[in-house]
Amino acid sequence: MGAKILEENRFFVDADTLSPEALARKHRLENDSSCRTDPTQYLPGMEVLQSDVRERVLSQVASYDPARYTASDVRAALERRTCTVEDLKALLSPAAEPLLEKMACRAKAETEKHFGNTVYLFTPLYLSNYCENYCVYCGFNCYNRIRRGKLTAEQTEREMQVIASSGMEEILLLTGESRSQSDLTYIGEACKLARKYFRTVGLEVYPVNTDEYRYLHECGADFVTVFQETYDLCAYEKLHLLGHKRVFPYRFDAQERALRGGMRGVAFSALLGLADFRKDALATALHAYYLQRKYPQAEISLSCPRLRPILNNETIRPMDVGEKQLCQILCAYRLFLPFAGITVSSRESARFRDGIVRIAATKVSAGVSTGIGDHESKYAGESAENRTGDEQFEIDDARSLNRMYRDLSDGGLQPVLNDSLYV
Amino acid sequence: MQDTWTLGGRTFTSRFILGSGKYSLKLIEAAVRDAGAEMITLAVRRTNTKESENILDYIPKNVTLLPNTSGARTAEEAVRIARLARELGCGDFVKVEIMRDSKYLLPDNAETVKATSTLADEGFVVLPYMYPDLYAARDLVKAGAAAVMPLASPIGSNRGLAAKDFLQILLDEIELPIIVDAGIGRPSQACEAMEMGASAVMVNTALATAGDLPLMANAFRQAVEAGRNAYRSGLGRVLTRGASASDPLTGFLRD
Numbered sequence: 001m002g003a004k005i006l007e008e009n010r011f012f013v014d015a016d017t018l019s020p021e022a023l024a025r026k027h028r029l030e031n032d033s034s035c036r037t038d039p040t041q042y043l044p045g046m047e048v049l050q051s052d053v054r055e056r057v058l059s060q061v062a063s064y065d066p067a068r069y070t071a072s073d074v075r076a077a078l079e080r081r082t083c084t085v086e087d088l089k090a091l092l093s094p095a096a097e098p099l100l101e102k103m104a105c106r107a108k109a110e111t112e113k114h115f116g117n118t119v120y121l122f123t124p125l126y127l128s129n130y131c132e133n134y135c136v137y138c139g140f141n142c143y144n145r146i147r148r149g150k151l152t153a154e155q156t157e158r159e160m161q162v163i164a165s166s167g168m169e170e171i172l173l174l175t176g177e178s179r180s181q182s183d184l185t186y187i188g189e190a191c192k193l194a195r196k197y198f199r200t201v202g203l204e205v206y207p208v209n210t211d212e213y214r215y216l217h218e219c220g221a222d223f224v225t226v227f228q229e230t231y232d233l234c235a236y237e238k239l240h241l242l243g244h245k246r247v248f249p250y251r252f253d254a255q256e257r258a259l260r261g262g263m264r265g266v267a268f269s270a271l272l273g274l275a276d277f278r279k280d281a282l283a284t285a286l287h288a289y290y291l292q293r294k295y296p297q298a299e300i301s302l303s304c305p306r307l308r309p310i311l312n313n314e315t316i317r318p319m320d321v322g323e324k325q326l327c328q329i330l331c332a333y334r335l336f337l338p339f340a341g342i343t344v345s346s347r348e349s350a351r352f353r354d355g356i357v358r359i360a361a362t363k364v365s366a367g368v369s370t371g372i373g374d375h376e377s378k379y380a381g382e383s384a385e386n387r388t389g390d391e392q393f394e395i396d397d398a399r400s401l402n403r404m405y406r407d408l409s410d411g412g413l414q415p416v417l418n419d420s421l422y423v
Numbered sequence: 424m425q426d427t428w429t430l431g432g433r434t435f436t437s438r439f440i441l442g443s444g445k446y447s448l449k450l451i452e453a454a455v456r457d458a459g460a461e462m463i464t465l466a467v468r469r470t471n472t473k474e475s476e477n478i479l480d481y482i483p484k485n486v487t488l489l490p491n492t493s494g495a496r497t498a499e500e501a502v503r504i505a506r507l508a509r510e511l512g513c514g515d516f517v518k519v520e521i522m523r524d525s526k527y528l529l530p531d532n533a534e535t536v537k538a539t540s541t542l543a544d545e546g547f548v549v550l551p552y553m554y555p556d557l558y559a560a561r562d563l564v565k566a567g568a569a570a571v572m573p574l575a576s577p578i579g580s581n582r583g584l585a586a587k588d589f590l591q592i593l594l595d596e597i598e599l600p601i602i603v604d605a606g607i608g609r610p611s612q613a614c615e616a617m618e619m620g621a622s623a624v625m626v627n628t629a630l631a632t633a634g635d636l637p638l639m640a641n642a643f644r645q646a647v648e649a650g651r652n653a654y655r656s657g658l659g660r661v662l663t664r665g666a667s668a669s670d671p672l673t674g675f676l677r678d
Binding site for chain 1: 447467468469494496500503504507522523524526528628631632
């Protein structure tokens, strides 16, 4: 499946600035799997966790055949009081597509029972776009020719002031995955700064060890997001050709290490469109499910990004994951994990986000920039000429916090800017 | 004679308390004006620093604020949140809520007893949210709670008084006011809790998600009053315990 998608989405782009040697190495990585490292082998310094969660998730996914489920399986799933793993598999299958409206009604009822009409708002802040990985679909990948940059402490604080002055109270700090350009202390210091301006600080940075998560928690972060991208190891290996991200199991166990390090909550996601989205959605939900069972106090949330065009490659698309499929996945998530947060990012259109917050999503971003250091110009309505580094992907919904707040309120929803205390 | 009840030195006539969770200006208006709420819960974790959004500004001054410690996972965290609430100017009332499970949000009774003890010693009027367990309720009384707040059914379940038999045990055995919290999904369930002898009920989602907020708020007011009146009239207990037959069963006995 992964190979088929690769053919359909032409990911490989050669920057004209690469030296012949670099280009040759890039092509070898892309075309000759024997040049690539074993994605299941940990690199030096990576903590190995004794955990059964990965095995439990992957064995369920391996035996999942979406074509096996029928409309009556889906109807039965919709009638059961609590959704089982088998029900989840039926809800994610093609047989559920004609029953999408029914699913949405049930999902809406569950969302209202657990969240009422509240929708949480947050904004991401990209600190750095340096990256040592070659993930073929990502704008930050080390072979992509983009303007690289990272914020200094002063710039970080300035961006935070600009964002905080818009009224935002929750921030998600992101970096590209480069331990040398954005080391742990750099991220920790950013967390400390963020605590001055925001009530809730989340992190979406390269996976680290338990003691490092503990350090970041002590610096002020309470939530950790790590996207597995795809749970299909075969596709994963073909998409993540170089760098520490290539180590599949280390990434998989990141949320568990984060919880052991004292984080309050963790978020999960597959990047939909990379491989078989039904299997990836199943894996994402089960990853969250088994971890919450093991760590009952953990707050869990799910994201659902679809592939987007990147700088130098406008052709990247989410393939067979249309809005209907995305809606089906989110309804299935809601029914299987009624208590889980569901975040829908600005990758999706305003129309889709306005619709999905009435059904299943509980959190949306606003006032988003995925570039480095352009909040000030963006919020002031100027062009992003002064930005320090280019964007990770193109966003779709560019609404500001105020606009989003108003749109949600006008739609009868209650925007919530903060739902957490750092204790 | 007016039917009032007292908590932490304050006297209330209303027995409808608005829970936190889902908040909006319209909800607070409906709760105060149409349901007659005199006490409103406030999730400290949700209080905003943004001026226009500060929920404290929405709440009328004659309404008692009941800050809660939601988000706390241990007694220690609950105590810190309660102190923070007091510093924020929310007064001395505090609803202790401690959960170590993100799925069911069930209260942890053991940690709750610990936090109640500490906070009562610090002069708080402590209202602990608890799982209806008789021993824990007694421990809460000993720890200095001002009332106990047992859940009626799991949060978000809309299953009404699923814990009815255990609530009745607390109502029969605990001398403090009992506020039935969590799980009341409709006015009839609020009425039933009041008939059983609860001092008050706490409601949020059932009202927050209603189509017509003022109408539903009014329905809750009437239901709570009806249940209370039934309890006061003596019917509530008689019905639960079984009435005595008009012809005594033992009337045939001679001598």
